[in-house]
Amino acid sequence: MASLVILKQVDGRFEKTSVNASTFLGTRPQQGVQFVFAKWDLLGKDNHLRDLICSDWAYPPMLWTKTCREANGYAGSARGLDKDQKTLVDTSWFQFLVKQLRAGANTFQQEYVYEWYEMEFFMYVLSSGASVAFCIDTPPAFQNGLLEALNSGRNDPPKDAMAFLQCAVVAEVSRLYDVSVWTLRDKVRELEKIRSAARYLESGLDFPRLHDLARHIIHTCEVLSVAADTVNTLLVDHRSSSGKACECAGASGHSPNPNCPHTEMRFWLGLLQNFGRRAKSLNERLSHEITLGFNLVVQRDTRATMEISSAARSDSASMKTIAVVTLAFLPATFVCTIFSMSFFTLNVDDATGEKHWMMSDRFWIYWVITVPLTVLTLICWWYGQHRGDKQGKAREPSWKSEGP
Incomplete structure (x- = not known):
């Protein structure tokens, strides 16, 4: 029986429970904030559940397509009435991709093992304040981090449920990006330390593996850039869907509200942009290491070639001396032999x-x-x-x- 993992607030604290997928999707949320964790294979391949979430929860059918599934990120939002055409509903959907390398593997001895986190999110918020955030294909670290963050924050109901859900998700995704970038940084730093060690060239430089690491860093630069655009789109879409500027933006001349989720989202947006700059810096550092390693190998081979050439010149001089001596005695030997x-x-x-x-x-x-x-x-x-x-x-x- 298909089940969903849910984070639901009980007595002021969020707790993790498990419910039947068909039962939950067939029931309208009444109150409070809930986070639902599901697998894409569960919802995408079960026609009944897929039709149910599209019809009763206003889930965009286009998100099931291969194009959206394989995209490197997207964001969108909508406002309308529920299936009974009575209650106003705000929806938001977005996707983040994170590439995570396994830490601890030796740079030269083991293959790089990595995993893609292809996380999709869908927010469903009723005008009554009841709201549900669907988190699809998130890793266990995301679930545990979100539960800890929710229970360590404010317990009062959020004034803007949509902004609260988006901010909670963006905060945890940003932490995943932070771990991803620092793992890559450790790999690059390990290369730099090995270069300063003795017998660096003798250890064997595997240039295809270095370029493989560069590929991972380039992917991270790409998804970080898209992630920053996604968060920026969420901030812009909030203003367009609500029809007014956020109260924390300071547009009315008042100082920004530090407790507004949009203020925090702008903070995470800045961090994502900085993560992207760090990833680009790692790419440049690795590029320099590859260039330096190649030049060192060429220098070593050039020195070996020069030594071989010097030895060959010495041998050539010796052979020339022997040839001249032989040539000097050859005519005399020839004369003696031919005339007996x-x-x-x-x-x-x-x-x-x-x-x-x-x-x-x-x-x-x-x-x-x-x-x-x-x-x-x-x-x-x-x-x-x-x-x-x-x-x-x-x-x-x-x-x-x-x-x-």
Whole structure:
């Protein structure tokens, strides 16, 4: 059996109770202020309950559409007669989205886990003062915070029930936004602390995850901007629907009433705008961290490349030395090999048996051929190297020839 959770004032304090959904929606509110918590799946997928809330509670049918359901926020209001065409009814509907990241997850080791709070609100206020606020798909923190706030405030009946309901909801939603923004701030601050730690680059920078965090911050900036517009619309709609300016606005020359809900709503509106500015600042800080991390990685890779290049140049110089030495001895070896020159012989004296080396008297022929050939070979090698360097420089583009 479908049931609804209700906050109802009993003996000056709000208490949480549970009632049958069909019974509650089929009964007209008689007196007092009530907050009803429901799930969108319960009301949206049950045709009987959906028809009942639209016909008996003046709930706009357009809010069931996919367009409104998937919107990032909206606000509206209306004034008319109830289904019996006897009692004046004020209605107001609006939506807030909050993106909440789970706190405590390590920035580099775990995936970001988050949850969307897609909260819809509908206010139904009779001219007699009886009023009901439908809170759809609100998290448990919202319900508990609202109950605590209601019981810690003034217990006397509100003069403007619609403003009271809206202000109570906006206050709790603002607290959810505050937690959301501070959770993101902790993530960004954690990145900044890791950067100052030792072995920052060695820990491994996961740029896709950093951009994923940036995506969450951008979403928060968006919904905060829309939330501020929504609250501003509620304040403007109150004046247009009631036909007069709020008494707390000071339009008549009197000082604003500090107990008027609209004064408090303007305060929460200012806080929401400030939350939005903080979210934008977090986005800029994270953007700077991503840019700095990328530059540090590039700097590290550049240093490694320079070290490799230096080692390669050293190896190249060594190989060039070996090549020159080899080139210097190659012509002499070639001459000896091709002409089978043997200028030294070991002779044995037959009389004494002594051994001694004998050098050919034509040894000069070897030097006459070898020395010019070696010099010519080295000159050819030097000329080839010099010509290659000149051609390489000629192929390099010049900034002077490219123009501005």
